[in-house]
Amino acid sequence: MTPAALAELVRTTAVDVLSARGVDTSVLPETVTVERPRNPEHGDYATNLAMQVGKRAGVAPRELAGWLAESLAQRDEISSAEVAGPGFLNLRLAADAQGAIVRDVLTRAEEFGSGDLYAGLRVNLEFVSANPTGPIHLGGTRWAAVGDALGRILRAQGAEVTREYYFNDAGAQIDRFVRSLVAAARGEEVPEDGYGGAYVAEIASEVLRREPGALDLPEAERDEVFRRIGVGLMFDEIKRSLHEFRTDFDVFFHEDSLHSSGAVTECLEQLKESGSLYHAEGAWWLRSTEFGDDKDRVVVKSDGAPAYIAGDIAYLRDKRERGFQLCLYMLGADHHGYIPRLKAAAAAMGDDPDSVEVLIGQLVNLVRHGEPVRMSKRAGTVVTLEDLVEAVGVDAARYSLVRSSVDSPVDIDLDLISKHTNENPVFYVQYAHARLSSLQRNAASLGIARGGVTEADLGLLTHEREGDLIRTLGEFPRVVRSAAELREPHRVARYLEELATAYHRFYDSCRVLQPGDDQPGPLTIARLQLCEATRQVLANGLSLLGVSAPQQM
RNA sequence: GCCCUCGUAGCUCAGACGGAUAGAGCAAGAGACUUCUAAUCUCUAGGUCGCAGGUUCGAAUCCUGCCGGGGGCGCCA
Known part of the structure; x- marks a missing residue:
């Protein structure tokens, strides 16, 4: 039960x-x-x-x-x-009523833990969205791990989730990036407000390889070549590293397209006409104070040019037109001031502000020898997603970033994490799955059939550790549900650690396969089914986190 | 100054919607391997849940005020 x-x-x-x-x-x-x-x-x-x-x-x-x-x-x-x-x-x-949980797990298999909390809900989940001026750094890596897991969890509750990455490829930071590329190509120092790091030089030389005469072009044409090729290479690099991190997006949305297509202009005209924006001091303003902002925000500057936020509004409008009922944003703590603006933008377009939900996560700090390490884009001393993966692998990187609440800052100690110690609980959970997989292999090689779900007397599972394990299995559906409701994937990770503990304790006390017993008794069959149910739930949970469930370690 | 967020064991962190004696991992100490995988298990030790009030049968949890850390407050992007 x-x-x-x-x-x-x-x-x-x-x-x-x-x-x-x-x-x-x-x-x-x-x-x-x-x-x-x-x-x-x-x-x-x-x-x-x-x-x-x-x-x-x-x-x-x-x-x-x-x-x-x-x-x-x-x-x-x-x-x-x-x-x-x-x-x-x-x-x-009663033991047999409790054992029914095992039967439930085995019957639903991969589906166990899923629910219909958000059945049919069309959700846009935007995360990472790091500027295409450099590789994904640690903070972005955290959102990649957490956002991807959240997407999986929401899907497990029936939501139709579109994962989206917004490339801010319009505006001044791209100009700075282009200037940095040109400077690197000419062997000059990193410009003021520019980007440093080896990747800038690499991209610059790749641009030169493709367009050897680029530096001899007139300035405007030269910059255009570096912009077109250089930014394109950066996009590819970001997509590739995210893909290797097992984080794939359904849509890579380019801010630039909102401007070039006229969507921004069109959106602004519409909002002006509907009275959603007001005109004052020569500019057009959004009523963000109605959603807790300190002051209203300028959307169209007095020189007639759209402010940055205009792109955000047009982007939200685009999402709405694509039929999303819920737009989730995952932003770093340094962007929390965006919440009222995004809510106000939704309201300006006549939408329920609650259809926009902004999840704020604390930043990732880098620590070495117990001291905080300053990261500088200009100096190129930023630790990237790839650095982290190289140090600990995708599974450990994803897991260690997803097991903490995003409300709490995470310290990444490179010395510690590159030691490959099993301080990382991901090994504990994965080991439980590997042990269980091994157990099933052994049973198979002994010719012991686990049998179908109706062929076991699960009421025989009366040992204290068996009861604990079964009841822990029974918690999984509500853990997944609350993780979805609260947008907190770390709950799944914590649960898996609890489940792995319950299993290891069971394994320590309850022998499953009896040596020399070629005629498995009913208790063996019941325990094998309990083990398979445990393996299934561990696999389901790890899958929600995008972490592999190894057959052996 | 205003806003957001955090403060729980030596360290890193769980404890949503108020529940019984506040938990885990790591680190420290003591044990368990002719193993169904010891990347495991058992035991010990470790606490003013930042501080002070309030709400009530009951508060780490909710409210208020302080203290401390982090972040944000442009017609920049």
């Missing part, structure tokens, strides 16, 4: 009990929650329902809990129901 089924049973029981005593059942919440108590003495599951509704029902919590316990204890699925503390109801499941 799954936690969800148990919660439903508690609720229907509460309805019966209350109405039998003449108490108004409308005091009951829509959904009852059952949680797993930390202390095993408090049962397999516990509910605080009686305390929640006791006052409103006019019944003492302990008394109400007692009524529930009496009724629930008569169910076959429940082995015990006790009142504790101020009105907790502690429940234990």
